[in-house]
Amino acid sequence: MTDGDLVFKALADPTRRFLLDLLFARDGRTLTELESELEMTRFGVMKHLRVLEDADLVVTRRSGREKLHFLNPVPIRLIHDRWIDKYTERQASALVELKAELETTDE
Amino acid sequence: MTDGDLVFKALADPTRRFLLDLLFARDGRTLTELESELEMTRFGVMKHLRVLEDADLVVTRRSGREKLHFLNPVPIRLIHDRWIDKYTERQASALVELKAELETTDE
DNA sequence: TTGACATGTGACCATTCGGTCACCTATTTT
């Protein structure tokens, strides 16, 4: 399996996307800390973190017996660049902003 | 399953990503035309296109007995916006460009 | 209107994936 494949497989699971959300909000957390945010055993979370790490979406640093987890945004950017070229980028982001605007004025 | 889930599930398969690549290169193709680019039965391709359509990554228009397929970049842009904020965007794209530059100068 | 063409449905099967558990190692604390 190539690098790119790993990224898409990693993003396919809702638990793993939630882990990325947690790290996006605050970096450098340990497995145990992340586990406490999820209704799942430590082993499940560990397996998911492993997948994210293999995909290079999460990078880690050991500190004693702890392992700190950090979000790496580069693979996400590459997904964007694959199907949105420089010419259509303005359109796409404009549509996204328009949609967001319409939804907030609904409230 | 929510809309976002469908997008990530859809992107998880290499055949579906290749279909997006084909449509990114040239829009408005029929099922039969796309099928000819793949080593898979028509039914397999149809199933994949259905998944992409449910995820809103591909939109279609009927024309007689043909069904034309178009790429929709909006969901891709939303993925980008979820984990790359305005402040780190410059960093991420800079890293991507740097990596591309290093790889091309290698040759 | 008959036949060819383009697309569609439901069932089926092999493989992959998500999650848990028993068991294990390494580091810190008391």
Add this chain to the structure above:
DNA sequence: AAAATAGGTGACCGAATGGTCACATGTCAA
């Protein structure tokens, strides 16, 4: 040193996924 803490491995099982086929509908051309 002993106990507690943080992380890790391999096997296992139910559920979801990828791909194919028999069969069916709608559209176009001769």
